[in-house]
Structures are given as structure tokens and as C-alpha cells.
Amino acid sequence: MASPGNIGYMNSLYLNRLSPEARQSLIDRLHSMQSGNCFICERPIDLKLHANSFDIDHVEPLKLGGKDGEENFALAHSTCNRSKQATDLRVARVLARFEMIRERCAQDDRGPNLADILRAYGGAKYELMFGIVGHNIRLTLDAMGDPEIQSLPLYTDPLSKLQYFFSVLPIEYLHHDDRINPRNLGGSLAPLVEEFHLGRPQLHAALAWIDRSQGPGLVKVFDGQHKVSAQLLLGVRSLPVRVFIDPDPELLLTTNTRAGTTLRQVAFDRSVQRRLGRSLFTDRLERYRLEKGLPDDDESMSERDLVNFFRGESREVKRYAVDAVRAAITHNSLNKLTPYIEFGGRSTEKPLSYSTVEKTFFSFFIYTDVLDTPLNYRADEGLNPRQLEIDQVVRLMNFVAEIILVDQFDTELGTARLENKVQKNEDIPEPHLRAFRMCKEEVLYSWLIYIRQIVQGHFTYSGQPFDQNRSFQYKFPEQLWRQLHSYLVHLRDFPLWVNRDLSSTVFGGKQSSEFWRIIFESGKTPEGQQVLSGSINLMTMIEDADSV
Template sequence: MTINRQIGSADKQTILDTQGLRCFVDNHPLEPEDIEFDHILPFTGPGETAIANIAAVCKKHNREKGSLSLSEYRDRLELRRFFDGAKKRRLDDLLSVRLGPHGFGQPLTVETTPNGADLYLEAGHITVRLEECPATHEQYFFATLPASVLRNDTELQPRVLESDRVWELYRHLRTHTQLAPAVCRLVGDSVLLFDGQHKAAAQVWAGRTMLDCKVYINPELRRLKETNLSAHDKLRQMPFYTSTLLEKYAAMASEDWQSFIETQGPKTESAFVEFIRARVNLSRAEAIKRVRSMIYKDVLDHPDNQLRDYITEENRGRVNPLTMSRLNKTFFTEFIAAPPLNDEFETDAYHRPDERENLVRLLNIIVERSLAGRWAPERKDAAHKKAERLYGAGALRAWIPFLRDAIAPTLGIIESEERKRILYRPLTEAHFSKMEHLVDRLLSHKVWEDLNPALNDLRYDDAERAKGMLKGSGLTPSWIVGGES
């Protein structure tokens, strides 16, 4: 039965008899004076509206939803609740919410034959054509698979889901086809999805139970890792988060490390770089990137590192002052000696372990004085506003090198080359006491609380301009050490 777009009293009562006095969006009880009616699925074009596509909704939700249909708005609120308060959400988390904790990752039996691959699904047996990659000679097939057999490939796809990305794709895929399939690998009877997780998540959130997939049959893992990293780094359309790339590069370098330590010859970072290059045919820059990732991740994963809780990619439960990209450009670049070094591992000359401990301790000194109890976006008080200025993109790239230059003379470091290895040495309690004083001095400068609106430009990622602004306000390395502005 269809009726005009404006429904009458009898039709409204029919809808209420079916739905009950409950809001379609969140099922809360409705008072008669609070009831309105709207479309469940998007209404497109003039003409008729089916009663089956109309639901009762409270006035509040009907105003808040804007141009969304009721079903879209309901899914939007549920998606927000799914992401709110969670540090990280991955595909498996979403599948668990939508399909149930035991409703995904179910086994899929696949038998290969000369004529193709036989897939034994719950709905019945199907045969698909088996393809071969001309470059790697690995076999794969295309099939429309139930979402219940999929799960996230944690080895190849460690990236967390982005709320906005899932929502945008959800809206798009409700009315458009999926152009590219999700890419998976079959390991035993497990179908592990490693590319296209946002498209898959969006479709499952929209209620689809079958997804188009390209499935590799027991592919060589290392080669797929290399392919996946290249696709999200040099060839990327949508990049991994910096922390995810760092983690994966570090993991691959760690795999190479196990082989490297068993070889003859010098054991230095430089030698390790050359070993990686020879093993997987990388450029020197790419090999160095992997070694650098190992070093950075070692600092990031230190159990005492308090800064980690203020990094967006590590804590998605709130707005945070730092991203991995910003951390790499500032603290890591200024305070970690650039690899590769030629110092022999496990000798008195090799100080990476000292550097790690020293940097984490310095980071904690800074966190305790500038972020802990102060970073509070929900309050927006004076303490938070000061922290917000301190951690602006430009400000960070100015005061962190200023702090390094102020620390250097207190450690007896004069040569510019040695400043590049400023924490690459054993340090004493007296040294850290001096660092605490310098950090306190830096944070006490009036520029961080100055109401001059021009200083708000410290949030822009322009290091030289920010340095000029700080110097113009009297904040210099010499001032931090104790000189006059």
C-alpha cells in the first residue's frame, strides 16, 4: 500500500500499532505530544511514500538528524557510541558488535582442484575460478563471501578504524556499489582481511551480510608485507597512521635482525642497514627508515613512557596534543642520534640503551610539568590553553630545539656534531636535576600565556616562523639557560 508523502491520522495510528510508543532511533518511550513521523530509508524524488518506510520518532531526534533518514541517523548515533571512549577500534571489534562475539571469523573450507576452488559455505557449495598472479604466481579467487567468515588480519592490517572514514563509506555504500573487493588471504580455514577494512566495516554497519572479496590462498607472508607497506607508504591512496607504519617497519626490521646477528662480520647499525638492503632489495633510505623505526618504537614502548598517553594514535579516547608525525619531527628528531651509527653493539661505545632511558626520563619531566593535570580539552581553562599553545605544531618545532641547545652546555657538549647525539651517553642524577631546572625555566616564560592574538599563529607548522616569534618575545636558548631576554 502506498500513500502521499503527508500521511493521515489513520496511517499514523497504523504505524504506532505496529511500532508501539517507542522512538525509532533509540527505542525510548514516547509521549503522544512528542511524536513525529519520518522516513526510515532515504526518500528520493516526489510522489508516494510507503507506510512500511515511515516510523515514529521523538521531536528531539527528528530535529537533530537534519537531512539524514531515520535509519541513517540511528546508525550514526550507534557508530558514535561504538567509537566513543575507546582508544582503538579495529574491524574485529565492529564485527563483534554487529554480528555477535561468535558471529565472525568462522571457518571456511576451501578445496582447490584443477578446475578451480570449491568453497563450502553455510548456504551451500560453490565453485569459483582460480586465478594466478603473473608477477608472483600466487593463486587467488574472487567470491562473494558472508561477513561471518571474515576477520581482521592483524599481521598485515594493524591500522585502527577511523570513525569519519567508516561513516562516509557507510553513506556512500548504502546507495552505490562496491567497486573494489576486500583483499584477504586464506590461512588454513581462516579468511583474514588485510586491505579494504573500512569498506568492509561500512557495509557490515549498513546491514550487509555478503561482501565481495579477493582471496589469496596461503600466500608468502613476507612478500605481502612488503607489498602492503609500499601500497600505504610510497604508493598510498590512504596512508597508514604514522604509528602503524612505524610499528610494521620495526617489526620487519626485527625479523631481519634475527638473521643478521647470526652472520659473520661487524655488528653495527650501518652493517645492519646494508644487510637489510641486500636481503630485500631496498634503497639505503628505505633500510635506514626501518632501523630508525626500531629505535623510535623502542622509546615509544618503554613501560615508563608517560608521553604515550598524549599521542592521538595511541589514545583515541580524547583529543590529544600530539600525533606520531609531530613526535617524529620534534622530540625524536632532536633527541635521538640519527641512524645508522658505526658503534659496535654491546660495547662501551654503544649507547642506544642509555639514550632510550635518558629520553624517556626527559619526556616524563616535560609531561609532568606541561601536560599532567593540565591538558583538559573539556575544561578549556588557563592551564589547558597554556598547554595548547606549548603543543602547537609550530611551537613544538621551535622550543624543543631551543631546549636541546640549552641542555647541551649543561652536559659539557660544545661541538655541533655532539649535539646531534645529546642523550647518547650515560647521564647522572645531577644532569637530570639541571634538565628539570631548564624545563621549568622554559615553561615559565610569559609567551605561553601572553594574550597577544598574533601568538596564536604558533599553532601553524612553520618551524622558522615559530622560532622567530619566540625569539621576538624574548625566549631563546640563552634565556632558558639563565640569560636575559
């Protein structure tokens, strides 16, 4: 048997010159030095079981100045080594750790943020004990076993007038502020980790804040979480921070929102903007109560009152009010569609992007003007318009999830090149193919818009006065829900969703929603190809409900 450990793909004069015995003994030495674990993923390498599936590789690549000698070799699983995200194995290991954190977060269907990294590395444990004396801040890191009192100069920022100090704080004292910075870390940490690893100076200092009124307080990092995370992953245990004292948190919230929108310094997901908008709406509401001397739970004001009160920013407040509705729908624990929505841009795992949800469900079913009724209007009767809107859009989304997606769409199979796979006769299960096709943005747009027509039809015939722009703010009777359910079941059962012959034509590439409107109205594509037995009939489709 050839000696174990793959080196064939790698250029090493040193290894090629070793006798089989010398190579085996090198492998044994490395294996014991690495405590038997893969250098990258840190899980065990079994020299027998993995005999043909581990690599010997340079830790620091030759082309980056690494030496071709024993001190620069390591063992790694071949799968880890060949899918590594950096050529330097030390960076690859750090990124593999980040990947593990990401996978743990994915089980909760979310992306990792600084709080997760801090937790994984033993940070975010303590409050900072501090006090202000004259132009100095005095603090102690007693919880770390260092009772010494540090005295640091206090500065005042000439523009914002905020007081702040600089310090290098142990990570045990740093916390992530996920309200002011609700973004995830995203997938782009690798280049930053690599730069830090190579010792290239960055804007290392993060921005944080602390609230003096509470005495000891949490140092909350609100800006710079990518750089802090990269340094944590590389094993840094103390980090430079600029800490603002007693800033108005609402000011920081606005600042961060503008960084992601107006200034476009960072790419904000739409969904993150919506969540920030919801927080800002809550803040405006609290400020309104404070300035009017109203109790904390007073809801007698309307959205319109708030817009009028904050005159200088009425456009923004109006948007915050609607953002609050959007965020309440997508971040609703009862929403079964949420797991199928990719919140961070495009994805090849999930069938819907957040942007698709905005262009379809939200643009069809959410009322985007402010309401003149009190926030708690008819809440006692369960008829509060905004609450009905949220609950009923969630219920509709649950129908869509249950009828089309749950146990049918397979995130392992995902969406990547799916029609290509169909054309190559790969084994794509019908429910998966159907879910994928029905959720394509232009297709979803075209069949979801008829829900509006069904709802309008119902209210029109009921004789109830009705504003079609806010239809989801009226309580739907169960009969209407049964009709919507039937519509979706009938629609799902159309044979075209699983017709593999349509893969390169109707489902090849992106069509317009106009293309699909013509199909639903005539049964044919604009080019005349018959794909449905005829025009769809909404009256028939809402009948004959199987049980809800």
C-alpha cells in the same frame, strides 16, 4: 498541551493534516513498532520524558523518493535526528552503530579497525578447513552447520605467480590482519556506507590470505577493510573475497606499504608508516638470521650489517631501523604523552599531532643514521644505545606530560578556536590555556630545542667524549634529569602562557619558530613588544629543582 513529537522543521503534508488524536495514535503505533527505541541510536524514547525532544521523520527522505505516509515514518530523539550523519534514517542508524564502536575504541585511545567491526557483528570466529587437490581447493563451512564440501577452482596470478581462489565466505570465517594493515578506519566511512546502501556496485571483493602449511587457517583480510566494514554495518553476513594461498607475508607487507607511500593510493598517516616500518625491520632481521643460519634470538648483527645485506633496498632498511625507534617511543605503554597525541591527522581534541611530535621530539632527539654496533651492544649493562634513546625520549616526554598536560589539558575543551574564546572572555581555565599554547608546534619547537643545549652543556662539562647528534644514546645521570625537570617547571611558570591580553597578538594565528626564538633570546617579539621580563637564562632555569 500540544501533542508531542516535533514535526515543525520537516515538510510533511500527511502529518500536518492529522488531527491531534490521529497523530498521537500514529506515534503510539510507531513507538511500539520500534520496541520503544529511537530509530537511530536504538536507545529508549520515553514518550513522556522526551515529549518535547523526539522527532517524527521520514525514514527515506522525500527528496530521495521516500513516501509521505505512515509506512515511511519513524521516531527518533531530536538530538540524534538533528546530528545524524545521513539523511536516510536507515543509513543514519548504521553510522550511529559505527559511532558506538568508535567510542568504545576511544576508551583505549585508539581508532576502530575491521577487527572491531567484525567482533561487534559476530564475525572472526572460525578457521577455514581446506585442502588442495589438483587445480581445486576443497573447503567446508562445517562450523556454520553446513557439512557440504565445496570444490572451487584454484587460479595462478600470471604476474605474482601466487595461487588464489574466489569465494563468498560467512563473516564468521573472516579475520582482520592488523599487522599487514595497521590502519584505522578513520572517519570517512559514511559516504561508502551510503553508496552500498543505495545498491551501487563497488569493488566489493576484499583481498585476504591464508597459510596452507598450518592445515586449517585463518582467512586474514589485508586489503579492503573499509568496504568490508561498510557491508558489515549494513547487515551483510557473507562477503566475497579473493584469498591468496601461502603468500610471503613480507611481500604483502611491502605491497601495502607501497600502496600507502610510493603509489599514494591511500592516505597513510605518518604514524602508520612508522609502525609498518618497524614490522618490516623485524622481517628483514628474521630473513637475515635465516639466510645466515643464525638462531632466532641472535643480536650480534648491527643495523649497518642489515643495510649492507639488503643492498637493493638499503635506503628503505635504513628508514625501517629508525621507524622501529620512533614506533617504540610512541607506542610505548609507559609513555604518558601518547594520550595527548592525535595519530590520525588533525584533531580539535588533542594538543599535539603526530606530525608535530616528529618535527620536534624526533627530529631533535633521535639519531637517524644506522649504528655499527651489534643490536645487543652493551645491553647487559643497560647501556644499549637504541634502548637508551627510546627510554630517555619516553622519560623526557613523561616530564612534559606531567608538568604541562596531565590533569591540566582538558580534551573536552579541546583546541578549537581557543584564542577566540579567550578573546570573548569565555571561561578557559589557566592550565588548559597554558598547555594549549605551549604545545603549539612552533612554540614547542622553540622551547624544546633548548633541551638539546642543556644536555650538550652537561656532557661538555663532564669531560666525557660525546657525539651531539646522538645525545640520547648516552645515559643521562639523575642530576641532568633534575636539571631538565627544573627547566620545564620554570618554563611552565612563565606568565605569558596565561596572559589573556596576548591572545590576539602573540598567540593570534600561527607564528614562525623564528618569532619564538627572538622572544626567548630577547624577551620581546620581533616587533618589539615585551612579553618576557628579559632573555631566558638556561643556567638559572636548570637550577633550583623542585623535587623530581
